[in-house]
Amino acid sequence: MSDINTLTRKAFIERFGLLFEHNPWIVAQAETMRPFADPEALHAGFMKVVAHSGPEAQLALLRAHPKLADKAQVKAGLTKESASEQASVGLNALTEAEFARFHELNTAYETRFGFPFIIAVRLAGGKAGILNAMETRLGNDAETEFATALSEVGKIVWLRLKDVVTP
Template sequence: MTTDTTWETDPEGFVARYGALFEHSPWVVERAAERLPLGDLHAGLMAVVDKASPEDRIALIRAHPELAGKAAIDRTLTDASAAEQASAGLDRLSPVEFEDFHALNRAYRDRFGFPFIICVRRTDKAGILAAMRRRLSNDRDTEIESAIAEIGAIVRLRLEDLA
């Protein structure tokens, strides 16, 4: 995926166009804008994440909402997150599914200190629950890398939506 030429050398326009790609984390796009032109847009953005400090990477992960969590209930999700969670049926949970999500969210956050991240547009409710259960047995470093990879997948789909 390459940048369109309009944004290749205009940091302000680049940030205006892509600043919301990363959930509540415009710093990724702002830092990428300092490196224009990027060539491959997705790779350039993810290189910023890969080179970020451990604290910034954790902050990026923590900026994401829990799946079917408080932000979904309060309707305070970003438009992109709301649409993505709805695409996986997370806005239509049975009482049992709702309890499963909340129990797994709590267990995951207690174990790792950040929310479970998965690209929900590539799966469904059952797949998400299975991944949550499976990934609970990972170590923290593995989960940090898994979360970053999933954020990369989310951003790739969001970029495709902008095309």
């Protein structure tokens, strides 16, 4: 952790900016909390910034996430991290029927909640687990789902952080 704690501000942001989809401001704010004792404390710092950022900034964070298995976003280009995570569970190689089901659920979810469905795909149990979670979470109330989506962002950030700090 000493190497992380001694990075310049710019180097810290460059190293960890990829953790949050298109939201490096979170990393920039957490940088001021150094030193961090361990990766868990670093993650907690990042999530503290999110927790204290307020509902509008949190909603913007959620809206920055890509839709899962969305052909248009795949064509437009996902972040390297999102593309890798989605590919790790086969979302880059769906049948037409699977793409159609993901599209249907993505549309229903975003219409209901105002942001894309977010899940830590590496922990979700593959395509079937993701589809099951999408169907189940569509039944949540808005407050519960907002909190669930932020929790999933935390899981995604933790997994990405482990990738960055683990040699």
